[in-house]
Amino acid sequence: MRGSGRRATHAGGESPIRLYHVSKSYLAGSFALHDVSLEIRKGEFVFLTGPSGAGKTTLLKLLFAAERPSEGQILVRGRNVGRLRESAVPALRRRIGVVFQDFKLLPRRTVEENVRVALDVTGTPPREARAKVFQMLKQVGLQHRRFHHPLSLSGGEQQRVALARALVNEPEILLADEPTGNLDPELTLEIMDLVVGASTRGTTVIVATHDMGLVERYGKRTIRLEGGRMGEDLQ
Amino acid sequence: MVAVLVRTALRGLQSSAVTSVAAAGTIAIALVLVGAFALIAGNMQGLLQRFGEELQVVAYLESDIDAAAAQQMVERVATVEGVQEVEWVSPERALERLRESLGGGGLLEGLEENPLPASLEITLAPSHRTPEGIAILVEAVDGLPGVDELAHGQDWVEGYSRVLVLVRSAAVGLGGVLALAALLIVANTIRLAVYAREDELAILSLVGASRTFVRVPFLLEGTLQGAVGGLVALGLLYAAFIMLVPEVQYGLELFLGSQQPRFFAVGEAAWLVAAGAGLGMCGSGAAMLGWRA
Numbered sequence: 325m326r327g328s329g330r331r332a333t334h335a336g337g338e339s340p341i342r343l344y345h346v347s348k349s350y351l352a353g354s355f356a357l358h359d360v361s362l363e364i365r366k367g368e369f370v371f372l373t374g375p376s377g378a379g380k381t382t383l384l385k386l387l388f389a390a391e392r393p394s395e396g397q398i399l400v401r402g403r404n405v406g407r408l409r410e411s412a413v414p415a416l417r418r419r420i421g422v423v424f425q426d427f428k429l430l431p432r433r434t435v436e437e438n439v440r441v442a443l444d445v446t447g448t449p450p451r452e453a454r455a456k457v458f459q460m461l462k463q464v465g466l467q468h469r470r471f472h473h474p475l476s477l478s479g480g481e482q483q484r485v486a487l488a489r490a491l492v493n494e495p496e497i498l499l500a501d502e503p504t505g506n507l508d509p510e511l512t513l514e515i516m517d518l519v520v521g522a523s524t525r526g527t528t529v530i531v532a533t534h535d536m537g538l539v540e541r542y543g544k545r546t547i548r549l550e551g552g553r554m555g556e557d558l559q
Numbered sequence: 560m561v562a563v564l565v566r567t568a569l570r571g572l573q574s575s576a577v578t579s580v581a582a583a584g585t586i587a588i589a590l591v592l593v594g595a596f597a598l599i600a601g602n603m604q605g606l607l608q609r610f611g612e613e614l615q616v617v618a619y620l621e622s623d624i625d626a627a628a629a630q631q632m633v634e635r636v637a638t639v640e641g642v643q644e645v646e647w648v649s650p651e652r653a654l655e656r657l658r659e660s661l662g663g664g665g666l667l668e669g670l671e672e673n674p675l676p677a678s679l680e681i682t683l684a685p686s687h688r689t690p691e692g693i694a695i696l697v698e699a700v701d702g703l704p705g706v707d708e709l710a711h712g713q714d715w716v717e718g719y720s721r722v723l724v725l726v727r728s729a730a731v732g733l734g735g736v737l738a739l740a741a742l743l744i745v746a747n748t749i750r751l752a753v754y755a756r757e758d759e760l761a762i763l764s765l766v767g768a769s770r771t772f773v774r775v776p777f778l779l780e781g782t783l784q785g786a787v788g789g790l791v792a793l794g795l796l797y798a799a800f801i802m803l804v805p806e807v808q809y810g811l812e813l814f815l816g817s818q819q820p821r822f823f824a825v826g827e828a829a830w831l832v833a834a835g836a837g838l839g840m841c842g843s844g845a846a847m848l849g850w851r852a
């Protein structure tokens with residue numbers, strides 16, 4: 325039982341993200357994504373680029389089931405997320421960390437509590453949760469700020485909190501939508517180094533950005549979307 | 560997990576203090592109104608019961624009925640539906656009672672002849688101490704040969720029980736309407752709280768919170784708000800009760816006789832608080848129906 329489960333996971337694990345002819349249409353007659361097929365291997369780091377409105381955010385949303393595809397199949401960790409039951413969505417999201425340009429932190433909660441939310445929803449015992457949160461905050465260099473509130477932190481620090489929240493569950497996949505869009509160049513590198521670090525530890529990472537400087541600097545695989553269609557896919 | 564849910568609920572109450580107070584207040588107002596009606600109806604019902612215990616129908620007999628004939632009538636009346644006890648009171652016994660009640664003065668000394676008629680004092684079984692029960696008795700006894708006149712409190716009982724039915728149905732009807740109104744207002748109030756925390760809910764859902772994890776704190780919050788509303792209502796009613804009762808004591812005595820006005824028993828008070836908690840929980844449940852991640 326366990327063995328066969330392993331094998332299935334392993335097959336998906338080689339390419340935890342696969343899209344086959346995926347289209348997404350919010351409004352009849354116009355496509356935010358059109359016939360997109362791609363495969364991303366385990367531990368791979370991928371930039372998703374393209375002009376504004378190209379469909380980058382839409383693609384990420386499809387991956388964590390915030391939106392459903394209009395056509396095509398999306399396999400995440402071997403599961404067809406386009407057809408996922410509503411009740412199965414939380415389990416998927418616990419395996420995927422997500423960060424956004426605007427951080428999406430809870431302003432009334434401390435840094436520690438913001439990170440802890442991700443463990444609370446999984447029912448992690450308090451003692452274990454506290455230890456994990458501390459470790460995670462240390463990793464992003466914010467352990468000394470754990471009792472502060474997000475709004476008293478700099479933008480870069482807030483994004484580090486958001487990253488800590490996304491990674492504290494040790495997710496297999498990290499999705500980042502313009503994670504450095506609000507940050508100056510120095511803080512951008514700080515965040516990107518953390519994201520790249522996660523991928524070297526085996527997490528599959530997709531970073532959506534239209535910052536071409538960033539893309540060139542890191543020299544990673546880059547998938548370009550244009551008007552919802554697949555453009556270049558440079559290794 | 561439970562601790563986390565409770566903590567989240569408490570935090571929610573704290574962060575939406577204004578809407579929480581509004582929800583609890585709404586429930587309190589509704590329950591004060593319902594509770595006041597329940598108190599009034601309860602006290603009136605108590606009075607009717609007490610009145611019923613003293614209720615007797617007296618049949619005055621014509622003067623030519625002797626003891627033997629009277630005894631026959633006693634037996635006859637005792638078979639009427641609902642009659643518990645029939646007692647024959649002779650003219651002599653009636654005069655004696657009158658003397659006793661006048662305090663043995665010389666007022667009745669000059670009487671040549673006993674002017675008082677004999678009578679039958681009829682007591683109804685508790686289940687028949689109703690307007691209908693009295694009507695049955697009156698009908699059966701009124702036409703009997705030898706009965707001169709019937710004295711009974713039928714009109715009184717009828718009027719009183721009609722008022723009681725009215726008050727009771729008003730309490731139930733008004734209670735229902737108020738509960739529904741409170742439910743809607745509470746649902747809306749809590750929906751505001753949900754909107755106000757939409758960002759928080761979105762983040763919870765983003766990190767993989769289940770529906771239960773998102774909803775239970777709101778249900779707990781609603782229940783707690785409702786219970787607090789119920790307690791406040793209870794407090795207000797009790798304060799009003801002890802402040803108002805002495806003010807209207809004289810009027811109440813006329814109305815209730817020696818019966819003391821009664822507040823809710825512990826069990827009834829608990830029901831009021833439970834009703835508040837139930838209202839709050841249903842209200843937040845209704846508010847959550849509209850929300851999805």
Ligand SMILES: Nc1ncnc2c1ncn2[C@@H]1O[C@H](COP(=O)(O)OP(=O)(O)OP(=O)(O)O)[C@@H](O)[C@H]1O
Nearest residue numbers: 350351356374375376377378379380381382383534
């Ligand atoms: N919820 C929505 N309803 C309707 N249309 C939408 C919705 N979300 C996105 N769109 C449309 O889909 C297209 C792709 O949008 P998307 O947000 O995926 O682009 P993007 O590449 O992330 O752009 P940006 O770089 O500006 O963030 C756009 O034309 C956008 O207007």
Ligand SMILES: [Mg+2]
Nearest residue numbers: 380381382501
């Ligand atoms: Mg976008």
